[in-house]
Amino acid sequence: MQAGLTAPATIIPHLARLALVGLLLLTPIWGRDHAARLPWLYLVVLAFAVALFAAPLVRALALRCGVLDMPAARKVHDVATPLLGGAAVYGAFAVTVLSNFDFSLQLKGVAVGATLVVAIGILDDITDLRASLKLLGHVGAAVTAIAYGVVLNIAPYWVPGFAWLNVGLTILWFVTVTNAIQFLDGMDGLATGLGIIAGIFFSIAALQTEQRYLMYLSAALVGACLGFLPYNFRPGRAQIFLGDSGATFIGFTLAGLAVMGEWAEGDPLIALLTPLLILGVPLFDIGFVGVARIVTGKVHSLPEWLAYTGRDHIHHRFEQLGLTRKQSVLLIFFLAATLGLSAILLKDATPHEAVLVLVQAACVLAIVAVLEGVGRWRPRP
Numbered sequence: 001m002q003a004g005l006t007a008p009a010t011i012i013p014h015l016a017r018l019a020l021v022g023l024l025l026l027t028p029i030w031g032r033d034h035a036a037r038l039p040w041l042y043l044v045v046l047a048f049a050v051a052l053f054a055a056p057l058v059r060a061l062a063l064r065c066g067v068l069d070m071p072a073a074r075k076v077h078d079v080a081t082p083l084l085g086g087a088a089v090y091g092a093f094a095v096t097v098l099s100n101f102d103f104s105l106q107l108k109g110v111a112v113g114a115t116l117v118v119a120i121g122i123l124d125d126i127t128d129l130r131a132s133l134k135l136l137g138h139v140g141a142a143v144t145a146i147a148y149g150v151v152l153n154i155a156p157y158w159v160p161g162f163a164w165l166n167v168g169l170t171i172l173w174f175v176t177v178t179n180a181i182q183f184l185d186g187m188d189g190l191a192t193g194l195g196i197i198a199g200i201f202f203s204i205a206a207l208q209t210e211q212r213y214l215m216y217l218s219a220a221l222v223g224a225c226l227g228f229l230p231y232n233f234r235p236g237r238a239q240i241f242l243g244d245s246g247a248t249f250i251g252f253t254l255a256g257l258a259v260m261g262e263w264a265e266g267d268p269l270i271a272l273l274t275p276l277l278i279l280g281v282p283l284f285d286i287g288f289v290g291v292a293r294i295v296t297g298k299v300h301s302l303p304e305w306l307a308y309t310g311r312d313h314i315h316h317r318f319e320q321l322g323l324t325r326k327q328s329v330l331l332i333f334f335l336a337a338t339l340g341l342s343a344i345l346l347k348d349a350t351p352h353e354a355v356l357v358l359v360q361a362a363c364v365l366a367i368v369a370v371l372e373g374v375g376r377w378r379p380r381p
């Protein structure tokens with residue numbers, strides 16, 4: 001009798017999630033210019049519902065195909081766990097965007113580039129690609145976005161070759177942010193939660209600068225990450241991991257949002273610092289770890305740096321200080337939120353106030369650097 005009740009008990013929640021997705025997709029709340037008027041919360045809920053429905057299906061597929069993340073010395077989990085969760089996050093984002101947005105040229109570039117990144121990530125989850133091949137793929141995805149006009153405008157026009165310099169800086173930005181989020185995908189919920197926090201602050205910054213299109217686009221990413229979080233950041237162990245496909249997708253999309261936005265009209269410094277602060281934690285981590293590995297002689301060349309894997313990221317250091325894994329993740333969330341608040345305070349700040357905000361952010365990161373230094377010399381649990 002119990003066996004007979006198991007199948008309906010399993011199917012009913014899936015049907016309920018599917019019904020919610022269908023209802024949201026059919027909700028007639030937009031007009032002809034709907035991309036400019038869709039409610040932020042609706043997009044979050046729609047992407048959330050799609051991810052919540054898709055994640056168990058992807059998990060079942062990963063289990064069936066044997067796409068599992070096996071325990072290892074440098075990893076924090078001790079049970080084989082299904083990968084490919086990024087496919088659910090990407091699918092939720094794609095469904096939300098395709099059903100509600102008119103594609104601008106730049107959005108097409110970010111969407112195509114993100115799709116390439118997800119494909120590379122899925123291949124890596126299945127076959128464990130070489131780091132150099134993944135890097136080449138990320139560069140190719142960045143170049144694809146650039147071909148659609150997604151280019152930073154940092155170098156002044158009077159600098160010789162300023163256009164090519166901007167292209168080079170754009171490639172560096174995409175590759176750095178994409179891999180910074182991927183490197184932080186080492187504890188349950190960390191990369192997904194950072195995607196949610198950054199997406200929320202990009203939404204606020206976009207609202208401040210009257211860029212509603214980007215505000216709503218950020219909402220789709222927030223909802224997709226939120227829908228995946230219950231399966232990954234939960235009591236006990238995670239049911240499914242993002243995998244490289246999910247972490248790199250979140251990173252690439254956040255990098256694209258930053259480049260697409262105009263974060264401070266007439267003030268290039270504030271325009272540059274706003275996304276840097278919103279993404280301050282992952283950018284600090286990749287920079288700090290990279291310098292530390294070179295200084296300590298752990299790596300001596302770019303190929304070695306790409307191939308090196310170790311337990312020396314910010315979440316590892318916090319755990320070595322004695323925090324539990326969930327405490328480490330929550331502390332990093334608070335740090336990211338603190339820097340995000342600093343970013344939105346820059347919008348209407350006077351030069352004096354902006355300097356104080358930046359000094360405050362620098363102090364926060366200095367505290368993190370000290371804590372990481374202490375954690376480096378603590379024995380591993």
